[in-house]
Amino acid sequence: KNVLNFSKKCDKLKVLIHVSTAYVSGEKEGLILESPLKMGETLNGTSGLDVDFEKKLVNDTLKKLKADNCSDDFIKSSMKDLGIQRARTFGWPNTYVFTKAMGEMLLGQLKDKIAVVIIRPSIVTSTYKQPFSGWAEGVRTIDSIAVGYGKGRLTCFLGDPKTVIDAVPADMVVNAMIAAIVAHANDDQGNITVYHVGSSVSNPFELGWLQDYGHRYFSKNPWINKEGRPVIVGKIKILNSMDAFHTYLAIHYLLPLKGLQLVNMACCQYFQGIYVDLCRKIKYVMRLVELYRPYLFFKGYYDDMNLEKLRRAVRESGVERDFYFDPKIIDWDDYFMNTHIPGAVKYVFK
Template identity: 60%
Template sequence: MELGSVLEFLENKTILVTGATGFLAKIFVEKILRVQPNVKKLYLLLRAADAKSATVRFHNEIIGKDLFRVLKEKNGTHLNALISEKITLVPGDITREDLGVKDSNLREEMWNKLDVVINLAATTNFDERYDVALDLNTFGAKHVLNFSKKCAKLNVLVHVSTAFVWGEESGMLYESSFKMGDTLNGASGLDIDVERQVVEQELNELQAEGASEEAITLAMKDLGIKRAKIYGWPNTYVFTKVMGEMFIEHLKENMSVAIVRPTIVTGTYKEPFPGWAEGIRTIDSLALGYGKGRLTCFLGDVKGIVDVIPADMVVNAIIVAVVAHAKQPSDVNNIYQVGSSLRNPLIYTNLQDHAYRYFTKKPWINKDGKPVKVGKITVFHDMASFYRYMTVRYILPLKGLELANAAFCKYFQSKYNDLNRKINFVMRLVELYRPYLFFGGIFDDKNTEKLRLVARDNGVETDIFYFDPKCIDWEDYFINTHIPGIVKYAFK
């Protein structure tokens, strides 16, 4: 593997970014425009019916974000000209053939001009409807690959997946691919086309029964988890993402493809500025509940490792992988797990300490204008002790309140509602994150480390395209960067 200057490679290149309104996609677009304004063109695929609605989404969900303030300061009054020259909005939908691009001239233009395709389109919701996740994460990957095959001079396709395609596996988890039909538990019979048929049959039956939209949504969520667990995966998200990888590997033929698997993605480490975040993602849900005083107990292995990686490092790894795999043979090692558990592990108990220190010093102000006082969380090390605690502390009192409420008292009704909300909140978090609270896996990153070393030895601009987790001081990062970032940008 040989690498030249990343900045030189990006110059005059034409790049398609799918899922352009997503968290990582926005950071990617900002990075390219800021460090290499001589990129020829960025085509941004947005789910939109037409050019007008795509423009509205671009201004509201991309360029209007605080993420772009450094770019705005750098370019001043020239920013609009830069955007007009460098960005082409593509209304479309990756769940459809040819990415749902209706404009035939625009399709032909991309097929003739694209050098690079970055597939960042996905739903990351753990309990997404199965039909939605299958369309986006699985068949969407297939559609992006097929679209890329029609590009006359394409250098490389980079498909962004997740390291948690390994499910609940423990030990060293390698940067190896999944072949079509592979399963984690050894079960046979996984066929992606059959999965689509299962979805269609279930939808047809529900509609024939006159089920409400709410009932259909719940049934589709349950179906996704059920189908995932049949083959050894814990939730719909990772199941549909691994099937997307299967499509990529099975159908890529001679195309140069790289698959990037980030772990838990957190706010930016330093670019375009430290701490930019968007939405509530994975561990941030716990910080949200804790900071607002709603999470006083939880369960998990306090000595376990939680694998997190800042978003700007993920984007930098994607960009360097683009350069490394441009015109490379399709059979080279092409999977990159981008995380920290091997090189610079973060321990769950340390994460709790960081949150306690931050919210003690800077407490959340509730709707009544009063600071929320946080304390140490009671942590249970197994499900049995957790359920015993919940029963004695909450469920039995809840039943008592049900009886009292039957007697008429509004006071008990209020207490009942508050307690019920707290139980539902905690139990939902437990169910969503249970597979990862006792996660025993370490993500090998041999290929990613090789990419780092080659970049360093080849004089690549490693100060610009940094992605080595060993440089992170986790205590400083969480207390002074990440938690302040999610409080500012993500907490509502």
């Protein structure tokens, strides 16, 4: 909203580019179109979504928690819970995509005559070429799974191996943004245009492939832990339902953990290091599953017809070599084995 208000003061502004996420679609199935969200629209049909009310609710809740002298950890936990609860009330799986959706709604309602382009990337991965291959910052999405697996923390995971993962290298997202700026610079009609920047329609790959890439890479290039020893990895066991996941976790981790806790107490904390390490692994897996659960069985495909028109314009102008964003040029096996995973190890692993 602040950015939009600032934009209205820029007399020579041609177009406003807003980066959202493809996952404002929530857990829809089938072909998901490049359509803007309407103010108050929800994913589950629940009425009453009011952006101003949501903002007031957050501010009032935070103010009350502080007035009650709650600890920082309790405030952080309570605000996270509130965000999830409000998101799920209207059909979004988490706070991130809920707030992104409300941002799009505000743009559509308040833009006046400003031309707006909404870029909706899917899962953004390390760079394909520019500024150099494999560059990434911070642990996110696929990277967090790679980190957990490479460091030996991840032995099982939830999901359907046949689920299509929609991912796109960061430099392709940037190139699509640049192309969109040029394409819409002379739009004097104040249109709003949405672009899905992803791969699920043009060049899909499956969750099960990630399991194979990770196993092959870290078997040949094991991570060296703090003790200077290589971490030996096995194949991740992918469990295809929440029931199967909870059963596997109970048998292989929770029951042994309970037994270890009793033995540790009887032996004067002799096994404390092992106990703490096992607790950490379980919490790590649970956090990843909770974070990515909506996407591990995702059955949607992001239509990219608008983006294809943009790609065609770039091809016709002869600048595709520098401003590439066609996922069909990606060989996923080569990309993950020789670019993304090595890049994650170099720039993300710590």
